[in-house]
Amino acid sequence: MxxxxxxxxxxxxxxxxxxxxxxxxxxxxxxxxxxxxxxxxxxxxxxxxxxxxxxxxxxxxxxxxxxxxxxxxxxxxxxxxxxxxxxxxxxxxxxxxxxxxxxxxxxxxxxxxxxxxxxxxxxxxxxxxxxxxxxxxxxxxxxxxxxxxxxxxxxxxxxxxxxxxxxxxxxxxxxxxxxxxxxxxxxxxxxxxxxxxxxxxxxGSGHYVKMVHNGIEYADMQLICEAYQVMRDALAMSASEIAAVFRRWNEGLLNSYLIEISAEVLDTVDAETGAPLVEMILDKAGQKGTGLWTAVSSLELGCPAPTIAEAVYARSISTLKDQRVKAASLLAGPDFDKPSAEQRDSLIDQLHDALYCAKICAYAQGFDLMRTAAKEQGWTLNYGEIAKIWRAGCIIRAVFLQSIADAYERNEELENLLLDQYFAEQISSNQRNWRKAVANASLWGVPVAALSSALSYYDAYRTAVLPANLLQGQRDYFGAHAFERVDKPRGKKYHVEWSDPARPMTRLK
Structure with a gap:
């Protein structure tokens, strides 16, 4: 040569x-x-x-x-x-x-x-x-x-x-x-x-953006898998029936590469047994680390990305196969009547809306993480452009990304996708089914860590007063960590001598 x-x-x-x-x-x-x-x-x-x-x-x-x-x-x-x-x-x-x-x-x-x-x-x-x-x-x-x-x-x-x-x-x-x-x-x-x-x-910014892409990918895949498990275990649907549902979903708001290939995986028959191939695949998920890196980065930056983290944890708990088999015969789940055939269509609709809303939150977490990292590193990232280059060629490619690009075109300084009017309206109009789907899964004993974490993230983000006031009181009680007051300027710290009946309050510099 x-x-x-x-x-x-x-x-x-x-x-x-x-x-x-x-x-x-x-x-x-x-x-x-x-x-x-x-x-x-x-x-x-x-x-x-x-x-x-x-x-x-x-x-x-x-x-x-x-x-x-x-x-x-x-x-x-x-x-x-x-x-x-x-x-x-x-x-x-x-x-x-x-x-x-x-x-x-x-x-x-x-x-x-x-x-x-x-x-x-x-x-x-x-x-x-x-x-x-x-x-x-x-x-x-x-x-x-x-x-x-x-x-x-x-x-x-x-x-x-x-x-x-x-x-x-x-x-x-x-x-x-x-x-x-x-x-x-x-x-x-x-x-x-x-x-x-x-x-x-x-x-470093390109590899960081790719890392977050992979973290979102972890979340997106886990959300789809949870919808599959609800249909399989609670609605008693066959792999081919679930594939048909995914194909129908792929014609609308959930159109994406991951939904498309999920349907194909579910419809593939094992040549050796004649059973659906997905049923012959061992339920132990692998990972190469980029989802973990994303979750770790979110913790280091103090930028919440719970749905991405739960997707990483879901892969980790899947590796405990032998323990899970033992636990299945020892740990009791709830007694419930399986939904009737007449209820199935409405329950599938609930799952669709839950998946869509949770997907919005997962992407909101990912884009917020990029925004936080950019501020920390002094990068200037074009989030609309990032959404556009993910519309094709990558694993999370989906029509949904055009809506994200549009959101950043409307407001380049958008702090979180949930603050965009379009996405706020999308969740508002679909959240009832999301809540029903998560509640039903809990009652049926079907784990939906990603779907439910996304819902908790949404509810926490829209809550003006969280219980962190009590948490700050606890921290000050046992560690004198101090707290701010709602009726005083931000940045001023106070401490209480909790053991003193009079509880004198000291302002700390």
Missing amino acids: PVAAQPCDIGFVGAGVMGKNLIMNLVDNGFRVIAFDLDQSKLEALQAQDDAERGDSPPRVLTCNSYTDLLASLSAPHLIVVSVPAGSPVDDVCHKLVDAGLQADDIVVDTGNSLWTDTQRRETEYEGQFILFSTAVSGGEVGARFGPSLMPSGDPYAWTRIKPMWEAIAAKVDPDTGKPIERKAPGEVVAKGEPCAAYIGPS
Whole structure:
């Protein structure tokens, strides 16, 4: 594999699932790519895929044997994408590229699921050696191949270099309908529509936004799963019946990729047993950490995101399979009469509205978290633009995101989605069914931690006087932590000598 005779536009380190598909997307759009991977079999698979897709056309993908050859095959200043697992592998590649001759004006783009603080640390560490840029990628294997949602951040100059490529390969949205323009065949190019790629901001901001995207994804998936469990366990519906409900929901307000694939999963039959495949899948959920990172960030910032956190906890409790099996025979649940067939339709309608309202709250939590982090970090984020680039290409893509984009177009300074008139009206008109669905699930003994946490979040957010006054009294009683008064200026702190019958009050500085 010799050095390219003509300079390539962009180089790749890593030809695994994501790297390979991003490369094929780039060559579909006319860019010259050279790839390097320590695993020779991955380069062979990449070339084999190019051979299969290009037909009689000349080879579109070049590969090489070393970092040195990679740099020698690129136009200067070099533009290199790193598509390797997050963490130490990214730093290892960066160090080896520097050893191979990387220059100060060369650009290295991390497209992995890196923790945003690692990205900030790397920008400082490698300053003067090369320009570190990052692009968070959402959409999985299919998105990478046919149009992902891209969240780039870092050096503005680096963005000008890579912007034409990223906008070309990104998913596209019809600007009139807000719906994705589908591209599913190799070699196709979608030149029209709005690209789901936009510069997010300074170093770390893109990966932070992607992290929150994944946290919302956790919540969205868990909400759907809870609706499924209510229909399965309380309404005694079959997998195919639930799939039909999801398909109907997908035609309206809940139209989304996750609802669509949930219906397909539920309708798939196991080839070995003839049973619904979903019933043969062990109920132990995995996770790669981004949902956890989001929940931890919300706690660190003091920005409530309970529905995202409950979605993480739901995956954790699912891993306690053996304990849950023991508990099922020991711990009693409520006695209840299963709903009649005549009641089913109205109960399904309640679930629909509950899922919709809880989804609004989950997204409100995610966007509030981004807003809080931006204030903490000094970032200027365009939340309407973020909603727009999530309309296609990513896992949480949905028509619902157009409404979020519209909300931020109405008010760029919107503090919380729940304060937008449209979303306030949506919850107001649907909350009765939401409350009924959560109450019924509780009476039936069906766990709906995400649906109910979203409802509690909504009720707490709309409550002018919370019981934190008592909590502050408790804290002052046992720890002299002091409190503010409703009839005094904010910021003034007071303490009571609770053990003194006269209870003299002291104002603290």
